[in-house]
Amino acid sequence: MSSGPWDNWDRTLPGSIPLHDVRMPTRAAVLEQTRGPGAPQAHLLGREQVVVGRTEGDIRIASAELSRSHMRIARKGPEYVCIDLDSSNGIYLNGVKIHSAVLREGDHLQLGDVIFVFHAGA
Amino acid sequence: MSLFVKFWGTRGSIPTPGPATSRYGGNTACVEIRTDEALLICDGGTGLRELGQELLQRAGGAPIEGHLLFSHPHWDHIQGFPFFTPAYQPANTFTIYGFKAGDQRIFQLLSGQMRSDYFPVDFSELSATIRAAELPEGRGQIRDVAVRALPQLHPGGSWAFAFESQGRKVVYATDHELDLLLPDRDASLRDPHAPRQLPDELVEFVRGADLLVADGQYTDDEYRRKIGWGHPRATTCVDLAIAAGVKQLAITHHDPMQTDTDVERKIYACRARAVLRASDLVVFAAREGVELKLA
Numbered sequence: 232m233s234s235g236p237w238d239n240w241d242r243t244l245p246g247s248i249p250l251h252d253v254r255m256p257t258r259a260a261v262l263e264q265t266r267g268p269g270a271p272q273a274h275l276l277g278r279e280q281v282v283v284g285r286t287e288g289d290i291r292i293a294s295a296e297l298s299r300s301h302m303r304i305a306r307k308g309p310e311y312v313c314i315d316l317d318s319s320n321g322i323y324l325n326g327v328k329i330h331s332a333v334l335r336e337g338d339h340l341q342l343g344d345v346i347f348v349f350h351a352g353a
Numbered sequence: 354m355s356l357f358v359k360f361w362g363t364r365g366s367i368p369t370p371g372p373a374t375s376r377y378g379g380n381t382a383c384v385e386i387r388t389d390e391a392l393l394i395c396d397g398g399t400g401l402r403e404l405g406q407e408l409l410q411r412a413g414g415a416p417i418e419g420h421l422l423f424s425h426p427h428w429d430h431i432q433g434f435p436f437f438t439p440a441y442q443p444a445n446t447f448t449i450y451g452f453k454a455g456d457q458r459i460f461q462l463l464s465g466q467m468r469s470d471y472f473p474v475d476f477s478e479l480s481a482t483i484r485a486a487e488l489p490e491g492r493g494q495i496r497d498v499a500v501r502a503l504p505q506l507h508p509g510g511s512w513a514f515a516f517e518s519q520g521r522k523v524v525y526a527t528d529h530e531l532d533l534l535l536p537d538r539d540a541s542l543r544d545p546h547a548p549r550q551l552p553d554e555l556v557e558f559v560r561g562a563d564l565l566v567a568d569g570q571y572t573d574d575e576y577r578r579k580i581g582w583g584h585p586r587a588t589t590c591v592d593l594a595i596a597a598g599v600k601q602l603a604i605t606h607h608d609p610m611q612t613d614t615d616v617e618r619k620i621y622a623c624r625a626r627a628v629l630r631a632s633d634l635v636v637f638a639a640r641e642g643v644e645l646k647l648a
Contacts, residue, residue: 315646324643327601327635330357333642335376 260311260334260352262304267345268293276352280305282316283342296320296343304334311349313340356521357387358564359644362400365528365570365584365606366429376613378641381429382606384525384566388518391496392419395514395525395566397463400641401433408439416444420495422502423449424527425511426462434463435472445481452491452502452512460485503558505529507583515558521647524559524599527568527606531555531585531593532576545573546629549592559597563647566639567593569604572619584608587619591626594634605639 262274262283274281274290282288284300298318305312314331315322323341324332332338338349362380369379381398394404408417417439423430439445449460464476491502491512498518505511506529513526534552535541541549559565569587571579576586587604594602604623607616620638627634 310642312642325637327637327643328645329643330646331359331644332640 258352260306261350262290262340263348263350264292265346265348267343270345274347276304276306276311278306284316292345294343294345297345301342302340307333310334311351318342354389354519354648356516356518356523356647357385357644358523358566358647359385359387359404360400360603360605360639360641361385361404362396362398362433363605363607363639363641364398364429364609365568366609368399368429368432369609373612376640377607377616377638380641381432382424382527383433384605384639386498386516386523386525388497391498391518392417393495393498393500393516394419394421396424396430396527397421397434397437398429398431399433399436402436402438405437405439409442412439416446417442418446419448421447421449422500422512422514423459423463424505424513424525425507425509426459427509427528430528431459431463431466435467435474440479440481440483443480443482447481447483448486449483451485451487454487454489456487457485501558503555506531506533511583513558515562522562523564523566523647524562525566526559527566528583529568529585530581530583531589532580535589542577545586545588548630549589551589551593551596556593556597559593559599562597562599564601564603564645565590565594565597565599566603566605568606569619569623570606570608572615572622575608587623588626591623591630591632591634591636594636595627595630595632599634601635601637601645603637603639607638 260276264270264272269292281304282300283290283302285297287300300316301318302322303314303316311334313334320343321328325339334349336351340347362383363378364381368381380400382396383398383400384395385404386393451457467476493500498516501515503513505513511528516523535549541547567590568584569590570584571586573586616638623636627636
């Protein structure tokens with residue numbers, strides 16, 4: 232029988248193969264505010280849930296077209312989901328009025344006169 | 354009092370995972386329609402699996418009652434059913450509808466795809482209560498939702514569904530080759546800008562919908578090579594929606610060869626057609642994970 236590297240294929244051999252880093256992404260997503268009071272500015276979505284509102288929540292924007300508590304963005308695993316909190320003017324995702332949505336890179340979210348661009352984390 | 358519509362699978366023919374389709378999604382046909390009293394599920398493509406997970410989360414251990422309406426039994430509309438986890442839990446109840454007297458074909462095919470040749474778990478092992486029911490003459494009431502069904506033009510046949518509840522109307526009409534119904538199809542292919550006239554029965558079925566979820570698999574160019582395959586030009590859906598006074602048109606059943614960019618180009622063409630017709634119709638691409646509230 233010949234001997235070669237495949238003769239030992241059913242045994243685990245010691246080696247030094249570098250493994251890819253498979254940890255979860257750590258850079259949080261960002262809501263880039265491009266219009267409305269305070270724009271331009273970037274809001275880091277660093278928590279599991281972030282609420283956007285006129286007078287309540289984590290991101291407060293003094294716009295009369297925002298409800299007191301307007302939108303929640305929740306992290307679900309690697310994704311971010313926006314949800315309308317029964318606001319008066321609603322949420323428009325890329326121009327379409329929605330109740331909730333899984334967000335994708337570059338999505339435009341319009342809340343009254345406030346516009347955000349969503350940037351996914353990495 | 355609200356009516357919710359959520360897209361769980363918007364791809365046609367075959368699942369298309371991968372970065373080129375991540376925006377609009379790669380799961381096949383599945384749409385959830387939810388009212389105060391009823392949970393209706395249109396089609397059980399691969400999107401049904403994730404809907405099942407969310408239903409369990411929402412229920413928090415409480416029993417789930419759902420009503421499943423299948424447009425037809427092609428693979429991309431039934432393939433998710435064996436992976437629908439709520440069907441494996443004894444407290445839950447699901448009703449699967451046929452639309453003619455004695456029609457249990459869908460029920461039988463769903464159980465057939467779980468024979469041991471195809472899948473390791475037999476249909477009889479599903480511990481939820483799963484029953485077949487009929488909406489004779491293609492109409493009936495499911496909880497607080499009035500339901501109508503209309504036969505469509507597709508190889509092997511398919512059904513469109515109209516749902517009305519709380520003064521709102523949603524029509525789900527996938528796998529329907531609208532273009533074969535045009536009185537002068539050849540002329541419409543020669544001059545794609547010419548208006549396309551759909552049959553009165555179909556227009557009346559769709560009439561006044563707050564939302565029409567319609568199969569718009571092909572661009573105008575793609576359709577020339579796919580005539581007779583059972584799917585329309587997306588732009589023909591625009592003409593149907595305008596004729597029927599629809600408020601919003603969600604184009605679904607995206608072709609598996611279409612990337613996210615291709616889907617967006619298809620939607621731009623639909624919007625341009627609506628503008629050409631001086632219509633304020635809202636047209637968008639159905640996208641996995643998006644939920645609308647028709648208040």
